[in-house]
Amino acid sequence: MNQATDTTFATDNQANGLMDNYLISGLDYLQHYVRGRLKMHFTGAEPTPITLGLPNELDGSAFARFVRHARPSTAETILLLSALAPHIVSGFFDGIIHEFLTQGGEFPEFGGVKGQNHRGTLPTGETVMFLLAGSDAKARLALLPLFSEDSFLFREKILSLEAMRNGEPALSGRLLLDAEFAEVFTTGKVGLPQLSMNFPAEHISTQMEWDDLVLPEGVWQQIRELESWVKHHDTLMRGWGMGRKLKPGYRVLFYGPPGTGKTLTSTLLGKYTGREVFRIDLSMVISKYIGETEKNLATLFDKAEHKNWILFFDEADAIFGKRTGVRDAHDKYANQEVSYLLQRIEMHSGLTILASNFKSNMDDAFIRRFNSIVYFPPPRQEERLLLLQKAFPPEISMEENVDLRGIAASYELTGSHIMNVVQYVCLAALEKGVYTVSNNDIIRGVKRELEKEGK
Incomplete structure (x- = not known):
C-alpha cells in the first residue's frame, strides 16, 4: 500500500463521512506502525513515534465503543487491528511489504499465510510478534502472554490462533478474529446465526402477547420471577457484586404435558425482555460418534456466551436424561455427555430453559442445580x-x-x-x-x- 493508496483511502472515507470513525484512524495508525517496523528492519532507521489516543466521545461506532470500554494496551491494539485489517482492506499488508521488497521474494520474519479464497496475506501470531518486537528474543518472550488466556482478547474469545500440527510453533497459526466481532466492528451490528451444522439452534419468536397466555396464578408468579432475573441480572451480578458469590446464569426446568405453554412462555420472555430466544435442535446436537456431542454443545455455548440469549432445550430429557449404570463403553460415554452438559450449563451466564413432559425423566444432578422448576399443568x-x-x-x-x-x-x-x-x-x-x-x-x-x- 503506497502513499498514493493511503491518500485515496482517506479521500474515499472522507467522502463517505467516515473520517470521525475511530476504526479508520486505527487502520491509518497500523499502516504507519507496520511501515515503521519494516523501515527499521531493512534500513536500521528508527521509525517516527506515533500514538493512537482513545476515541472521541462523540464517535458512536462499534469499534470506538469497544475501545473506550476495554482500554486495550498498545500491544493489544496492534494485535486486534492486525486481525481486523484484512476484513476491510484486501492486501493490507502486501502493499506495505511491496514498498520494501519491490522485486518480491520471501520474507519469513513477517509470518502470514494465504487463505483458501483470500489472496492477500493473512496475519499469523508471528506477524504480530514481528511488528511488536522485531527479532529481539527477550522482547518476544515478554510478549508471549499476549497470545494466552492472560490477554482479555483471547480470554473473551475475540481472538484465537489457528491450531498447528505437532512440532510447528504455535505462533505460526493464523490469527483468527471471531466472525461476530468482525461483523459488528465493520458494520455496527451482527446478524443472528442461522440453523446449521455449525450452529444447532433455531431462532424463535412470536407475535402473541402475555394476554394470549392462560396459566394458573402460581405459574404466573414463577414466570414473573424469571422476567425479573433477566431484567435485573446485570445490576445484581455486577453492580451489587453478587457475581463473586453466585453462579453465573439462571437455569430453569419447564415441565408438563405437551401444548401447555412451555415454548410460548419462553418466546414471550425473550420478547418482553429484549432477548433473542434460540431453540436447540437436539437432533443436530446428539451424535453417535464419541466426542461429537460434546463438540456440538461446545460450539453452541461458545457462540451464545456474552450474547444475553435465552437458550431453550425442548424435549430436553433426550439429552439431559438420567445417567445409567456403566455396563459397556456406550454407557460410559453417554454418561460423560451428561456430565459435560452439566458443567457447561452451570458456567453459561445467560438464561437456560429446559423443557420436558415429565420431571421424573430428568437426571437428579440437573434437578439439584435448577434455580427454578415450573410445572405447566393441563388447563382447568x-x-x-x-x-x-x-x-x-x-x-x-x-x-x-x-x-x-x-x-x-x-x-x-x-x-x-x-x-x-x-x-x-x-x-x-x-x-x-x-x-x-x-x-x-x-x-x-x-x-x-x-x-x-x-x-
Whole structure:
C-alpha cells in the first residue's frame, strides 16, 4: 500500500463521512506502525513515534465503543487491528511489504499465510510478534502472554490462533478474529446465526402477547420471577457484586404435558425482555460418534456466551436424561455427555430453559442445580373456556347455540389442541364463505383433534 493508496483511502472515507470513525484512524495508525517496523528492519532507521489516543466521545461506532470500554494496551491494539485489517482492506499488508521488497521474494520474519479464497496475506501470531518486537528474543518472550488466556482478547474469545500440527510453533497459526466481532466492528451490528451444522439452534419468536397466555396464578408468579432475573441480572451480578458469590446464569426446568405453554412462555420472555430466544435442535446436537456431542454443545455455548440469549432445550430429557449404570463403553460415554452438559450449563451466564413432559425423566444432578422448576399443568375448565374465548378471530361470529362453556367442561383440551381446533373451524368457514360457526362445527373440530391422539 503506497502513499498514493493511503491518500485515496482517506479521500474515499472522507467522502463517505467516515473520517470521525475511530476504526479508520486505527487502520491509518497500523499502516504507519507496520511501515515503521519494516523501515527499521531493512534500513536500521528508527521509525517516527506515533500514538493512537482513545476515541472521541462523540464517535458512536462499534469499534470506538469497544475501545473506550476495554482500554486495550498498545500491544493489544496492534494485535486486534492486525486481525481486523484484512476484513476491510484486501492486501493490507502486501502493499506495505511491496514498498520494501519491490522485486518480491520471501520474507519469513513477517509470518502470514494465504487463505483458501483470500489472496492477500493473512496475519499469523508471528506477524504480530514481528511488528511488536522485531527479532529481539527477550522482547518476544515478554510478549508471549499476549497470545494466552492472560490477554482479555483471547480470554473473551475475540481472538484465537489457528491450531498447528505437532512440532510447528504455535505462533505460526493464523490469527483468527471471531466472525461476530468482525461483523459488528465493520458494520455496527451482527446478524443472528442461522440453523446449521455449525450452529444447532433455531431462532424463535412470536407475535402473541402475555394476554394470549392462560396459566394458573402460581405459574404466573414463577414466570414473573424469571422476567425479573433477566431484567435485573446485570445490576445484581455486577453492580451489587453478587457475581463473586453466585453462579453465573439462571437455569430453569419447564415441565408438563405437551401444548401447555412451555415454548410460548419462553418466546414471550425473550420478547418482553429484549432477548433473542434460540431453540436447540437436539437432533443436530446428539451424535453417535464419541466426542461429537460434546463438540456440538461446545460450539453452541461458545457462540451464545456474552450474547444475553435465552437458550431453550425442548424435549430436553433426550439429552439431559438420567445417567445409567456403566455396563459397556456406550454407557460410559453417554454418561460423560451428561456430565459435560452439566458443567457447561452451570458456567453459561445467560438464561437456560429446559423443557420436558415429565420431571421424573430428568437426571437428579440437573434437578439439584435448577434455580427454578415450573410445572405447566393441563388447563382447568375455566382456563379452557378462556382459551376458547380468546382464540377465535373477530371475523368469526358465533351462532346462538354455541356453548363454549359446555365444550370446555366436556373436553380436556390443551392450548395447542384449542388452536388446532380454531384453525380447522376457520379454514372450513373460509372454504364455505360463511363466517358464522355453529356448536357442531366446533365439536367436529374438537373430535377430529382428539382422534389424532386416539382419545
